[in-house]
Amino acid sequence: MEQEKVIKAALLGFGTVGGGVYKLAGRLADEMQKKAGARLEIKKILVRDMTKPREGVSPELLTDDWNEILSDPEIEIVIELMGGIEPARTYVSQALEAGKNVVTANKDLLAEYGGELLEKSKENGKDLQFEASVAGAIPVIRALKHSLSGSIITEVSGIVNGTTNYILTKMSEKGMDYQEALQMAMEKGYAESNPEADVEGYDAGRKIAIMASIAFNSRVTFPQVYTEGITKITAGDIRFAKEFGYVIKLLGIAKLEEGEILVKVHPVLLPEDHPLASVRNSFNAVFIHGEACDDAMFMGRGAGEMPTASAVIGDVIDVMGNIVHGCCGRTGCTCYKELKVKEIGDSASKYFLRLKVEDKPGVLANIAGVLGNNGVSIAQVVQKKSENQVAELVIITDEVMEKNFNASIQTVRQMTALKQVASIIRVY
Ligand code: NAP
Ligand code: HSE
Numbered sequence: 001m002e003q004e005k006v007i008k009a010a011l012l013g014f015g016t017v018g019g020g021v022y023k024l025a026g027r028l029a030d031e032m033q034k035k036a037g038a039r040l041e042i043k044k045i046l047v048r049d050m051t052k053p054r055e056g057v058s059p060e061l062l063t064d065d066w067n068e069i070l071s072d073p074e075i076e077i078v079i080e081l082m083g084g085i086e087p088a089r090t091y092v093s094q095a096l097e098a099g100k101n102v103v104t105a106n107k108d109l110l111a112e113y114g115g116e117l118l119e120k121s122k123e124n125g126k127d128l129q130f131e132a133s134v135a136g137a138i139p140v141i142r143a144l145k146h147s148l149s150g151s152i153i154t155e156v157s158g159i160v161n162g163t164t165n166y167i168l169t170k171m172s173e174k175g176m177d178y179q180e181a182l183q184m185a186m187e188k189g190y191a192e193s194n195p196e197a198d199v200e201g202y203d204a205g206r207k208i209a210i211m212a213s214i215a216f217n218s219r220v221t222f223p224q225v226y227t228e229g230i231t232k233i234t235a236g237d238i239r240f241a242k243e244f245g246y247v248i249k250l251l252g253i254a255k256l257e258e259g260e261i262l263v264k265v266h267p268v269l270l271p272e273d274h275p276l277a278s279v280r281n282s283f284n285a286v287f288i289h290g291e292a293c294d295d296a297m298f299m300g301r302g303a304g305e306m307p308t309a310s311a312v313i314g315d316v317i318d319v320m321g322n323i324v325h326g327c328c329g330r331t332g333c334t335c336y337k338e339l340k341v342k343e344i345g346d347s348a349s350k351y352f353l354r355l356k357v358e359d360k361p362g363v364l365a366n367i368a369g370v371l372g373n374n375g376v377s378i379a380q381v382v383q384k385k386s387e388n389q390v391a392e393l394v395i396i397t398d399e400v401m402e403k404n405f406n407a408s409i410q411t412v413r414q415m416t417a418l419k420q421v422a423s424i425i426r427v428y
Helices: 016-027 029-036 066-070 088-097 107-123 140-147 162-173 178-187 202-216 235-243 305-325 363-373 402-413
Strands: 006-012 039-046 075-080 101-104 153-159 246-257 260-271 283-290 294-301 348-358 378-385 390-397 418-427
Touching: 006 016, 006 066, 006 305, 016 029, 016 039, 016 305, 029 039, 029 305, 039 066, 066 088, 075 088, 075 305, 088 101, 088 107, 101 107, 101 305, 107 202, 140 202, 140 283, 140 294, 153 202, 162 178, 162 235, 162 246, 162 283, 202 246, 202 260, 235 246, 235 348, 235 418, 348 363, 348 402, 363 378, 363 390, 363 402, 390 418, 402 418
Parallel strands: 006 039, 006 075, 075 101, 260 418
Antiparallel strands: 153 246, 153 283, 246 260, 283 294, 348 390, 348 418, 378 390
């Protein structure tokens, strides 16, 4: 009888995702063997703190010495689940140079150094797979790289951060305030240990940089992504948005516009009937438009132990199959174009604008005049009487260049009748 092939791997990190991958690999051992044509053996697990209790893991698997893994010729797959840039960048790079394949969920790493690491994987004829780095269990990397490669993709937009979607859903549906909703998201384990990356849009920014690079075949790195988070969104914004028929969501948006890439993350007023508007709580969704494929939308769990482990194991099975068939390193970097990333000021948007102004004749007309002088046309306006001779104006504009809108707001801020620019949110 032919001996069963065994492929040996090492896990770097045994936290939420690493622990999930270890459990799932055990649970799916037979399935993986049938799908890939080999059994997976986790030979080593790299951790930082050797004294931490690790339930269900035999202690001899654990190490805090990377060189023990790097120098082991039997280890063919390195599964990087530590997070952060260093030492992950060095370890992934060294693993590829040493002829090992790599699977990672590390969006921080991919969004800044994806280009160099993919080149390294190609040079060494090894796989570098990273499905779990964007939107957890949702199969968007493989879809963009393979399934949709028969289309010129012109847009990839989506809700790609579960924490902020959860917060906005709770604020909108339960009337919770921002801090209370954030606390709940942290208790549920959706948020990063420092939730700044979630609420300031950096996590979504890294994911949209990775997706834009693949979708438009041109490298986009995280520092090129305009990011704005949800920390300034108030219950008042959500209430007024609802009155106009919108919900507020944090979107990552990447578009191909006249041969240039627009890539940004910010809150938007989304029409209630847009497919992304119904994506609630911690769910993620990615909307793709391509010239031949038309519209496609993927929705699912963007974070958490098992959803993320599912995507990692999917990649591992693929790499194992490649090892069995001797064909690793087929898909390296697909960024064969060098497209310009647009300045945010050169993009166009509609705006939702809330102003508190003195309640006296002529103020609305003056504001409309300032907006008009900068080419900003008003699509809708409501005036709410507030207290102490202060009125609240809520305006939705037609589409305008961002730099023209900003110029008009600079002038509005100098008007003596203005009490406060309460909020400015783009409309999708
Ligand atoms: P985590 O719970 O903080 O776990 C990190 C693990 O890495 C820990 O076991 C830690 O060791 C180990 N580690 C960190 N730095 C190390 C170092 N220098 N040397 C050795 N070991 C080190 O993180 P996670 O939530 O599992 O996330 C892992 C990766 O998956 C990140 O790139 C994250 O962005 C990505 N991801 C996470 C999710 C999610 O839902 N959590 C979803 C998608 C993608 P100790 O245990 O000894 O501290
Ligand atoms: N903190 C992230 C989120 C985890 O809320 O979506 C997955 O990247």
